[in-house]
């Protein structure tokens with residue numbers, strides 16, 4: 001089901017962050033929100049998932065759909081181990097044995113299996129972000145929000161994780177919102193890129209990337225040309 005954002009307004013006290021924004025986000029696609037720091041991307045994502053309430057306007061298409069959200073800051077529970085952080089979110093979805101296997105699988109995926117009994121404070125920022133990503137991927141959602149989800153992840157793992165996320169989203173037919181400042185990330189994963197400016201948040205351009213996902217890695221030249229065209 002498409003998410004329809006219609007005539008949304010949002011202010012924080014006297015700061016008008018969003019003013020009459022309209023957006024239509026189709027299912028089974030990775031929608032990338034691209035724009036400068038402070039333009040309102042996270043605010044828009046929070047409105048879409050219902051963590052914030054708009055002052056005016058409607059957002060339709062979310063009814064009872066399971067959502068996974070990798071927040072820009074990792075939002076782990078500081079008093080719980082990494083394993084417990086995942087378990088806390090996932091325990092309703094799996095029986096005990098399956099839960100352990102799912103947690104082990106996803107911590108291995110983000111190269112953190114050795115840290116499952118550590119506490120968030122014992123991990124670096126990038127490591128905590130990987131835990132948050134593992135937690136979101138393990139949660140079988142229908143909508144996924146990735147707010148700077150790959151930041152602080154080293155290059156090699158980042159490209160493996162982007163591959164994984166791309167396939168994961170395609171197989172599950174997830175509607176995904178990818179918020180990033182990283183052109184490569186946008187070009188590699190996105191079906192649609194929304195270029196925003198602020199404040200208030202304004203959609204200045206919407207582009208659809210028509211290079212098939214499976215070919216993007218091997219078509220560096222096309223991507224370079226795209227990059228010039230898109231991120232001018």
Ligand SMILES: Nc1ncnc2c1ncn2[C@@H]1O[C@H](COP(=O)(O)OP(=O)(O)OP(=O)(O)O)[C@@H](O)[C@H]1O
Nearest residue numbers: 012015017035036037038039040041042043044072
């Ligand atoms: N809880 C809040 N209270 C007051 N102002 C806020 C709040 N959250 C965000 N803002 C303001 O709203 C504007 C948009 O913030 P937002 O976090 O949505 O930007 P962003 O595009 O996600 O930026 P970044 O790329 O740096 O994460 C900023 O000017 C910020 O100062």
Ligand SMILES: [Mg+2]
Nearest residue numbers: 041042043072
């Ligand atoms: Mg943000």
